[in-house]
Structure formats: C-alpha cells, structure tokens
Amino acid sequence: MSKDERLVKQITPKSEDFSRWYAEIVQKAELADYTPMKGMMVIRPYGYAIWENIQRLMDDRIKATGHVNAYFPLFIPESFLKKEAEHVEGFTPEVAWVTAGGNEELEERLAVRPTSEAIIGYLYSKWIKSWRDLPILYNQWANIVRWEKVTRPFLRTTEFLWQEGHTCHETAQEAEEETLKILAMYKEFCETELAIPVIAGRKTLREKFAGAQMTYAIEALMSDGKALQMGTSHNLGQHFSKAFDIKFEDRNQTLQYVWQTSWGTTTRMVGAVIMAHGDDSGLRLPPRVAPVQVVLIPIAFGNWKETVLPAVLAAQETLKKAGLRVLVDAREEFTPGWKFAEHEMRGVPLRIEIGPRDVKAGQAVFVRRDIKAKEPVPLGELAVRAAAVLDEIQASLYAAALKFQDDNTRVAETYADFKDILENRRGFVKSPWCGGGECEDKIKAETMATIRVIPPDCEGPAAEGRTCISCGREAKAIAYFARAY
RNA sequence: CGGGGAGUGGCGCAGCCUGGUUAGCGCGCUUGCCUUGGGAGCAAGAGGUCGUCGGUUCAAAUCCGACCUCCCCGACCA
Known part of the structure; x- marks a missing residue:
C-alpha cells in the first residue's frame, strides 16, 4: 500500500x-x-x-x-x-x-x-x-x-x-x-x-x-x-x-x-x-481472541436516530444473542470515516455499517478487516453470516501466517548459503548441525542466529549423510536457526 | 550493560547553537451551530512546574553536571 x-x-x-x-x-x-x-x-x-x-x-x-x-x-x-x-x-x-x-x-x-x-x-x-x-x-x-x-x-x-x-x-x-x-x-x-x-x-x-x-x-x-x-x-x-x-x-x-x-x-x-x-494500518486481531469481534457503525443522516439507530441496536441484540462480542459505535462527534480508520487500527475483525440506504434495502454492509472486502448482507442473516465471516477471518489469518512461514523457511546446506539467507531474507533456516555447543556459539557470534528448535522429525536419521554447516563433521540433526526476539 | 538518538499542553513538532516580553504551531480536547457512506466546516474556549535533581548567572526550555525514561544498534533472556 x-x-x-x-x-x-x-x-x-x-x-x-x-x-x-x-x-x-x-x-x-x-x-x-x-x-x-x-x-x-x-x-x-x-x-x-x-x-x-x-x-x-x-x-x-x-x-x-x-x-x-x-x-x-x-x-x-x-x-x-x-x-x-x-x-x-x-x-x-x-x-x-x-x-x-x-x-x-x-x-x-x-x-x-x-x-x-x-x-x-x-x-x-x-x-x-x-x-x-x-x-x-x-x-x-x-x-x-x-x-x-x-x-x-x-x-x-x-x-x-x-x-x-x-x-x-x-x-x-x-x-x-x-x-x-x-x-x-x-x-x-x-x-x-x-x-x-x-x-x-x-x-x-x-x-x-x-x-x-x-x-x-x-x-x-x-x-x-x-x-x-x-x-x-x-x-x-x-x-x-x-x-x-x-x-x-x-x-x-x-x-x-x-x-x-x-x-x-x-x-x-x-x-x-x-x-x-498486524499490517500497515495496525492490528489485525484473530476473532477468537479479539476483545471486540464486530463493531457496528451507524451511518448518520438526517433523522438517523429514528431510522438507522433502531436497526443498529436490533442488529446488536441479534449478534449478542448469537454469542458474539459486539460494540456499537454511535458516537456523534466522529464521522464514519474516522471510526472506520480507528477500528481498523485497533484490529476489530469485522465492521458492519448500517446507513439509510441499507435500512431501505433491508441489509447491512460487512467489511472484513483482514482483506478489507465489502459485502452486503440481508438483515435477517446477520448472525449466521457474521459468525461465518469471523470463522473465515480466523482461517484466513492462519493461512496467511502459514504461507509466510513456509515462504520464509529455507534450507541451507553450506555456511555461505546460511549467512546469505540470514543477511538478505531472515526467517527460519534449516541446516545440518553436528550437535556441538561450540558450533552453536560460533554461528551465533557470526550471524546472530541461534538454534530455535529441533523438531522430532529432524533428528538423527533426517540428517544422515549431511554435514554440519559450521564444522563439516557428520550432522546429528537438522536444526531450525533464526534471529530471535 | 556498551555505542548512538530523543524527552517542550493528550499526540506530532518549532524554539536551544547565540540565555532576556506573555514559550509558539498543527492535530486533538471543551462548548455551540452545522454535518456524517473512508479521518468534515465555522466560531469561541480550556490546557504547559519545558523529564528529574543540582550548578553557573541579575536572569535558564536555552549553558554545565548527575540521574530517570523511551527509541535504534550490539553482549544476556518467556
């Protein structure tokens, strides 16, 4: 962006x-x-x-x-x-x-x-x-x-x-x-x-x-x-x-x-x-742990308190009954645009807008925080659709994070490759390791990367025939290296 | 803990070098009017012991010293 x-x-x-x-x-x-x-x-x-x-x-x-x-x-x-x-x-x-x-x-x-x-x-x-x-x-x-x-x-x-x-x-x-x-x-x-x-x-x-x-x-x-x-x-x-x-x-x-x-x-x-x-606009909270899962924003025009607000409050009741954590942002001192930006920054997974046009059409507008996609939803289907969209968001955040992890997990068989990856790309680097603490120390001193973890399927047999990227001796495991917090 | 940067109304900054009216500006905040589909507009207001302590000076946001906190980069850790 x-x-x-x-x-x-x-x-x-x-x-x-x-x-x-x-x-x-x-x-x-x-x-x-x-x-x-x-x-x-x-x-x-x-x-x-x-x-x-x-x-x-x-x-x-x-x-x-x-x-x-x-x-x-x-x-x-x-x-x-x-x-x-x-x-x-x-x-x-x-x-x-x-x-x-x-x-x-x-x-x-x-x-x-x-x-x-x-x-x-x-x-x-x-x-x-x-x-x-x-x-x-x-x-x-x-x-x-x-x-x-x-x-x-x-x-x-x-x-x-x-x-x-x-x-x-x-x-x-x-x-x-x-x-x-x-x-x-x-x-x-x-x-x-x-x-x-x-x-x-x-x-x-x-x-x-x-x-x-x-x-x-x-x-x-x-x-x-x-x-x-x-x-x-x-x-x-x-x-x-x-x-x-x-x-x-x-x-x-x-x-x-x-x-x-x-x-x-x-x-x-x-x-x-x-x-x-998180992204450039701020937080993107997974619905399962988000304090507010849905924020309802009335779009106020003219006599909106008689027309729009009742629809928003009814929607709130419906969503609450469905077990969702809902916030109605009916503050009059802020414009809708201001509220959109605010709740985006705070990572609220789903925003539901209801304005005069929507009330007439018997619908609400859903906007997903994760991909910022808009979707009209009939008022009668609010609860079912909201729950479904929250599940989709949870799944899509996980999928995106998993793709990121996959894209940023690389294999290095030589120390030169290893250093190159850490220098230019970061992420996890899977490399053969002899099991020695001295190699661990040396790699850490030279690259700031440490062995984060060794999964069970990376032990012994998985490293057979491979050599430690640091000392060249026989490898005992394939270790996940990374720079860490 | 070492190297570098920063601290001035809620936020972002200017002023400091070269000490001297009442410490400014933008945003935000309050009140009123008016507005509201991606951060509206006008008007009138409120709000600051200039990070803390000490020193220099007739006079310190400004100069000097110490300390505190935050940020970045390195050595230790969930």
Whole structure:
C-alpha cells in the first residue's frame, strides 16, 4: 500500500519501520503504556481483554487435561533458590530481591519469583508421601519478575503475567509424556486461537531452562522474519526432586524421587499476535481472541436516530444473542470515516455499517478487516453470516501466517548459503548441525542466529549423510536457526 | 550493560547553537451551530512546574553536571 492511499494515518507503516510500528501500535491502540519504571508496562483494558481471552481459552485446555489451579507465594527465600545449582546460576542475574520489611532488615533476603520451581518444590516435598499422591498436576496463574536489561512491551518486560504448570509423576516416562502432551497442547492453542503456526521441538543444551533435563518449545515467525519463542515445556527429570527431597514410596515399597515437569506461556503471546498479523494500518486481531469481534457503525443522516439507530441496536441484540462480542459505535462527534480508520487500527475483525440506504434495502454492509472486502448482507442473516465471516477471518489469518512461514523457511546446506539467507531474507533456516555447543556459539557470534528448535522429525536419521554447516563433521540433526526476539 | 538518538499542553513538532516580553504551531480536547457512506466546516474556549535533581548567572526550555525514561544498534533472556 502506498503511503498516500493509507486510510489509517496515525501510525508509521509496518513496511517502513517495523520496530517503530510496533511501539506505536501498542500505544495508539491502547494495548499498553509505559510507566516511570524501566521495563514496567501497564496493560490497558483493550490489551488486557486480549490477555483475558487467551487466559480463558488456555485455562480451559489446562483443566480439560486434568490439571488444577493453585497459587504459590510471590517471594522465595534465597536458600530455596540456591538448592538446585544450575537453576540458581541461570536465574540470579535477573532476580529482584526484597531485603527489608518496613524498617527491619530481613535475616534472609527474599527473591521476587522469577519462576516458581523452588518454592513449589519445597511444598511438594511436604505433600507427597506415596505413589497414591501422584500424579500432581498443578497450574498457577501469576506474575513474575525478571530484571531484564533490554525490554519491550509484551515481548520482554521486567514483570510479566503467565501460567506455569508444575507436575510430579511416578516414572520418567510419565513425565516425558506430560511434557510432550503440553507441548502439543500449546501448539494447538497457538494455531487454533491465535492463528499463529508454530514449530515444536526440543531446545539445545545451550538454550534449555536452567535446571531442566530437557526443554521443548514452540517457535513462531513474526512478520519481520524474526523468531519468537511462544511457550516452553520442560522435563525436569529428578533435578528438583533431588534438590528439594521430593520422595514417595512406590508400588514396590521403595523410596524414590518424583519425576517432574514445568511449562509456561506468557503475556508475550499478546505481542506475538500483534507482530504475526498486524499490517500497515495496525492490528489485525484473530476473532477468537479479539476483545471486540464486530463493531457496528451507524451511518448518520438526517433523522438517523429514528431510522438507522433502531436497526443498529436490533442488529446488536441479534449478534449478542448469537454469542458474539459486539460494540456499537454511535458516537456523534466522529464521522464514519474516522471510526472506520480507528477500528481498523485497533484490529476489530469485522465492521458492519448500517446507513439509510441499507435500512431501505433491508441489509447491512460487512467489511472484513483482514482483506478489507465489502459485502452486503440481508438483515435477517446477520448472525449466521457474521459468525461465518469471523470463522473465515480466523482461517484466513492462519493461512496467511502459514504461507509466510513456509515462504520464509529455507534450507541451507553450506555456511555461505546460511549467512546469505540470514543477511538478505531472515526467517527460519534449516541446516545440518553436528550437535556441538561450540558450533552453536560460533554461528551465533557470526550471524546472530541461534538454534530455535529441533523438531522430532529432524533428528538423527533426517540428517544422515549431511554435514554440519559450521564444522563439516557428520550432522546429528537438522536444526531450525533464526534471529530471535 | 556498551555505542548512538530523543524527552517542550493528550499526540506530532518549532524554539536551544547565540540565555532576556506573555514559550509558539498543527492535530486533538471543551462548548455551540452545522454535518456524517473512508479521518468534515465555522466560531469561541480550556490546557504547559519545558523529564528529574543540582550548578553557573541579575536572569535558564536555552549553558554545565548527575540521574530517570523511551527509541535504534550490539553482549544476556518467556
């Protein structure tokens, strides 16, 4: 779209400057705002409503798979955090500490939770005695603090909201099954609800969670060609159960450490929705998570309050009864054109215009946000057609994102090709890798790309006869590389 | 955390270099009239401790220092 044809004029076009577009859309669409503290954002009602939809849809899935919600303390004693060596090493650089209560200096300082494995581990050791207590399938919705150096609204903030699952199992196999079940659930969630295709697989040792035995993740491609981690699922093995002494008497009357998992998704998902679907005019929200799915705009002429408005209010009732999230924008201080641009920027999936001509014709005009197509719809078919159009939009956003991912996933067999792709095209690059951390480091230093994920079908056999793009040794896997957020 | 840029009514900016009336402009906002199918028009209004703290000076938005926040580019992370 050329700049002159743009109907939304208050934001920098995405195609012109992606970073600026992102920062502006977050503020102008009233998703979030900055505060006087670095990295601390306020999530405003319109942004929070997206998160609430994500939360509800995710919570339904978590509960449907047998998990229950609980709430653990915000603070974690330093000694607890230190029990698992790798865990403390990974997290201490970004922990915020409470050192005093009122005027009293604390005997032991308290960490503001950067994640809850430590405090939950302590409690699990109290609660678990027998194999009959297992599995433990807990989830918590909470806020987290990590003292980040570089912050961006939704993508990386000092405080963020998330859900963290923490489970305990009798066997290693059960824990692995849980880890993969959640990974699959996350993938399905992103694709179904957020209309964002993701690549699921394992992380490398360099990229795994501090304290985990194995980390799995889902990775998505944003529309600027950079990858974004959208969720992680960790098989913790017995690392924490040994550190926190979480033992149970098994079916053979022997004491054993439990096998654990933990997994999480965050408010970062809101950022992903913005970056994966947005266009030059602003947000394009997937209907499943859009706070407003349909905006009804009366076209006011003459005695419109007697003619047009009743039709608009009737349409609102019809659509509400059909279970849709509807907003009537009957403000008199703005012209229809102004409202069109405003709701486009805010990403409302479907706009319905009703004017005098429409009332006479017994119809309404539908305008899809994703492709900006207009369609007259008889008033009698509003609800059915609106629901159908919203489904079409959800599907078409997903299809577009999937096409983008396909178009931007390339294979490089040589380091020269690899560097060329990252330099000129970005996106995912699938390349053979020897499995060595040194090659990972070297590639990262030279190209800023990291191994985002290794899907199961890219392991061992898939790499047979191929050589590592970095060292030339025999490849152990085909890895997805990308520059990432 | 290093390099670069920025902070002036809600938003976008000018003024600063070369200190000195009442700190301007566009948009937005309020009120009234009039309008409304892609960001209407006229008229009258309201709104600013110039990011914060300190220094220089008779006098600071302007000069100096420190700090805070944001943006961009690099080292660490959901």
